[in-house]
Amino acid sequence: MTFPAPLTGVVPPVCTPLTPDREVDVPSLLRLVDHLVGAGVDALFVLGSTSEVAYLRDAQRRLVVEAVTERVGGRLPVLAGVVDMTTPRVLDHVAAVTAAGADAVVVTAPFYARTHPAEIARHFRLVAAASPVPVIAYDIPVAVHTKLPADVVLDLAAEGVLAGLKDSSGDLAAFREIVTGARTRPDITGFSVLTGSELLVDAALALGADGAVPGLANVDPDGYVRLDRLCRAGDLERARAEQERLCALFGLVSVGDPARMGGGSSALGAFKAALHLRGVIDCPATADPQIPLSPQEVQRVGEYLAAAGLL
Template sequence: MTITQPAGVIPPLCTPLTPDGEVDVPSLLRLVDHLAAAGVHGLFVLGSTSEAAYLTDAQRRLVVESVVRHAGGQLPVLAGAIDMTTPRVRDHVAAVTAAGADAVVVTAPFYARTHPAEIARHYRAVAAASPVPVVAYDIPVAVHTKLPGDVVLELAADGVLAGLKDSSGDLAAFRQVVTGVRDHQGITGFSVLTGSELIADAALAIGADGVVPGLGNVDPHGYVRLDRLCRAGDAEGARAEQERLCALFGLVSVGDPARMGPGSSAIGAFKAALHLRGVIDCPLTAEPQVPLSPDEVERVGKYLAAAGLL
């Protein structure tokens, strides 16, 4: 499909795996159905929640092909094209667009330290090679660079970027971009999306176009309700729904920090929740992430029960 301005609830899909670590396509397609039935507005594959950094190139392509084919043009599919350098990102852009992605989501370069001017060159080069819109992905915890707001706005004004997915956690910087887009007469059709599960209502209130919540895999209906309440101007209803989702988000902390990192805990919890809800067959996370223990999975179930999801 031809993507218009990305907006609404666009969950970053988990990538279900088989016990031997391959992509579990039937479970992946059930996840797509689970999200579509909740009324989400788009699908984001090959992001952080998708464990894209752990997947082989062949697995990445399989994920995009499978989701695009199953979505059947009913929902736009955004695909991460995430790698360390511009040439490698261009290769990923070619692969995911050949597989049918409607837009690509691209981080700043990483591993080598970069300057804002180099980040801008990176996006210009990627966009010049991309047949679909390019959305910038601001995730400093992973790439160790915060996308400067002035660079994002410059690239938006020049038509290089079609949007921003902000997972920085910096609401003030996010507001700077939202305000800059609104006040700049030369910027049109640019989407500002938050990746935060916890301040989605605040982001929407200051003018965000949509949300990309990892927890949306587990409770897509909740985020669709939240989006609807915010757009209807029901601040009290939105606050209550956001607080319910904040409580549910506590499941990401079930993993013991003495034996696993926060990524293993969060993605493991999302997958455990999807398994407990009957959406995916296996809650395995990609190596070398540490799996949740049976006791930790049981705690995930308690969060689901408290949220009315079991």
């Protein structure tokens, strides 16, 4: 399909359901896609952090893209993460996911190897030159240990290297700088700025963001679509109430005991437990070496769902 410029609205980063032996559960993945598309989301992002991209083997990554793009059938854009350490490895993923049908690729800064802003810019230029589809930058310093500088992002947007940005940095001031630059610089057109925050969608849209990529939208896509539409309609009071309901629901990511698991195990485990409790996926397994939630922690996820009106 023709990729929209700019991309707007709700773009869930799709969880990757797994079987008990940690293979991709394609039937559950397809039900999840139907769950999201049926709620009216505007695009899908596979192979992101919420998709457990760092844990998936290359063949599993390709299977996810093939299954999702076939199910979507061109009704919505499908973005695919091509997350890896350095440019040559990312280029291999670009070739694989675009052959599998992805409409855009989502690219972080290089990691493991220490990088300079000039090297980050060169990385994106090389990826864009080799990619047959638009390139969206993914700013997630907690994972790659590099913050994408706002001036680099805006200059690459002006060059036509980048079609958009997914910002998961948590730096609202830098996010605002990019939103403002994308709106006011005459040499930038059709550039999409998306927040990765579950908790600040209303604030990001008020700043002028184009949309949101919230992991919690797997669990409650209707809520995020409703929030997006209320914000765009200018119904700020109802939008604030919906955002606050979603903020309360987001508390489920903290059910895991921090004495025995990391925040990623807790959050991804909670998303998958919620999807399992809602009957969307067959198994809440997360990829190794993440630690699974206990039955008591899963029960707490159910309590959050019930409080949000989802059970």
